[in-house]
Amino acid sequence: MADSQMEDDIALETPASEVFIAPSINPSLLFTGASYTHYSPVPPSLLPTPDSTSQDSENTNPGPECVLGVDEAGRGPVLGPMVYGLFYLPIPLSDPLLRQTHHFDDSKVLTPTVRSNLMEKLCTPATDLHTQCGWAVDVMSARDIGANMMKPAGTYNLNAQAMDATIALIQGVYKRGVNVKEIYIDTIGNPETYQRKLERIFPTAKVTVAKKADSLYPCVSAASVCAKVTRDAALEVLYESYIVKTKDADGDEEMTGPKEANVAEEESWGSGYPSDVRCTSWLKRNMHPVFGWGSECRFSWGTAKDMMDLKGLAAKVDWPVEDDDETSRLTDYFSAGQEKDADELGSWFGKPVSVDVF
Numbered sequence: 001m002a003d004s005q006m007e008d009d010i011a012l013e014t015p016a017s018e019v020f021i022a023p024s025i026n027p028s029l030l031f032t033g034a035s036y037t038h039y040s041p042v043p044p045s046l047l048p049t050p051d052s053t054s055q056d057s058e059n060t061n062p063g064p065e066c067v068l069g070v071d072e073a074g075r076g077p078v079l080g081p082m083v084y085g086l087f088y089l090p091i092p093l094s095d096p097l098l099r100q101t102h103h104f105d106d107s108k109v110l111t112p113t114v115r116s117n118l119m120e121k122l123c124t125p126a127t128d129l130h131t132q133c134g135w136a137v138d139v140m141s142a143r144d145i146g147a148n149m150m151k152p153a154g155t156y157n158l159n160a161q162a163m164d165a166t167i168a169l170i171q172g173v174y175k176r177g178v179n180v181k182e183i184y185i186d187t188i189g190n191p192e193t194y195q196r197k198l199e200r201i202f203p204t205a206k207v208t209v210a211k212k213a214d215s216l217y218p219c220v221s222a223a224s225v226c227a228k229v230t231r232d233a234a235l236e237v238l239y240e241s242y243i244v245k246t247k248d249a250d251g252d253e254e255m256t257g258p259k260e261a262n263v264a265e266e267e268s269w270g271s272g273y274p275s276d277v278r279c280t281s282w283l284k285r286n287m288h289p290v291f292g293w294g295s296e297c298r299f300s301w302g303t304a305k306d307m308m309d310l311k312g313l314a315a316k317v318d319w320p321v322e323d324d325d326e327t328s329r330l331t332d333y334f335s336a337g338q339e340k341d342a343d344e345l346g347s348w349f350g351k352p353v354s355v356d357v358f
Contacts, residue, residue: 018116019112019116019229019232019233019236020116020117020119020120020123020229020233021233021236021237022119022120022123022226022229022230022233023038023040023123024038024137024139024226024230024233025230025233025234025237026038026139027237029139030081030139030141030234030237030238031238031241031295032295033141033142033143033144033294033295033296034141034143034144035081035138035139035140035141035144036138036139037136037137037138037139037168037169037172038136038137038139039134039135039136039172039173039176040123040134040135040136041134042134042176042177042178043130043131043132043133043134045063045064045131045132046063046064046066046088046089046090046134046178046179047063047177047178048060048061048062048063048177048179049061049063062179063177063178063179064090064091064179065090065091065179065181065182066088066089066090066091066178066179066180066181066182067088067089067090067091067094067180067181067182067183067184067219068086068087068088068170068173068178068180068182068183068184068205068219069086069087069088069183069184069185069213069217069218069219069220069221069222069223070084070085070086070087070166070169070170070183070184070185070186070220070223071084071085071107071185071186071213071214071220071221071223071224071227072084072085072162072186072188072224072227073085073107073224073227073228073230073231074227074228074231074272075158075162076273076274077271077272077273077274077279077298078272078273078274078279078283078297078298078301078303078304079142079235079238079269079272079279079283079296079297079298080142080231080234080235080238080272080296081139081140081141081142081145081231081234082140082145082158082162082231083137083138083139083140083227083228083230083231083234084137084138084140084162084165084166084169084227085135085136085137085223085224085225085226085227085228085230086135086136086137086169086170086173086223086226087133087134087135087219087220087222087223087226088133088134088135088173088178088180088219089132089133089134089219090132091181091182093132094217094218094219095218097128097129097132097133098218098219098221098222099218099221101128102118102121102129104118104218104221104222104225105215105221106212106214106215106221106224107214107221107224107225107227107228107229108214108224108228109215110225112232115225115228115229115232116229116232118222118225118229119225119226119229122135122222122226133222134173134178135222135223135226136169136172136173136226137169137226137227137230138165138168138169139230139234140161140165141295142295142296142297142298143295145158145161145298145300146297146298146299146300146301148161149300150299150300159188159189162188163188163194163197166185166198167198167201170183170202174202180202180205181204181205181206182205182206182208183198183202183205183206183207183208184208184209184210184213184216184217184219184220185198185207185208185209185210185213185220186209186210186211186212186213186214186220186224187209187210187211187213191209191210191211192209194209195207195208195209235269235271235272238294238296239268239269241294242286268282269282269283270282274301274302274303280303283297283303283304283307284307287307287308287314289314289315290314290315290317292304292307292308292314
């Protein structure tokens, strides 16, 4: 029963065969391992309007009061980015448009094809979703996640990175002139602590942080779809970087094999989760003995660390250890070559002098 449930979960996490490539996908940044943010254009109906009762042309009336939701996708995988998604629309439209008309739900309970289709509608001009709603994503690369978590001092853990990404995304929507009055977020850590912090940062909005918010609030469900489809597409783009494409006799592109000499040919790397056998198989078969993998891998994850430590897969490196029998003092650099019983301070500058001089 447990194995069957795990297989179902992995299937839902695996990208659709023809996942929609949203405008939030930036191949050049993905290939270099850079993190980035993407904001959709704000629908004109949600922007401030000139105040016709004022003689000052700079005075405006705020746009309609909006509800905003935030959720993430890809917190646990060893491959690919973690993506934070944000979604906003007028408060009265939240349930009718998202839940009743388009049937948004937590992305983990929607099939890959359904969530891909929803994202495509959102990005298609003239649709009701496109004209009434806005969205954004923060694509946190595997390289940056790992680098932050593996700092020798002042570790920047995943919860702190997620908190900062959430705050920055919301601030970006405010800066674009959207009149946000309600904020709903799927929790990371303690909901009460997280909510109090956000209330201090966004005092003009009602803030709700809750577990399972992606199932409870339609705007969070929509945010989870934006995050998940962006991550799905990012995985596909990153995987294709390993594949050589040629044209067949009809001029159509076809996959001919791995681009790198040390990369084994496989159908895919699956969902990117350690529990997915396709992911772990790909990691084992395509690990460089010195460098491991590319920027798509989170080297701070136990899965990657264990494989790098496994005998027979990674090259053994002996790091030279310098002789550290004695601890050097700062003054040693100013008194090199002096006798041990010499006046240490007197020999800092010039020649040692006796007390008779004074």
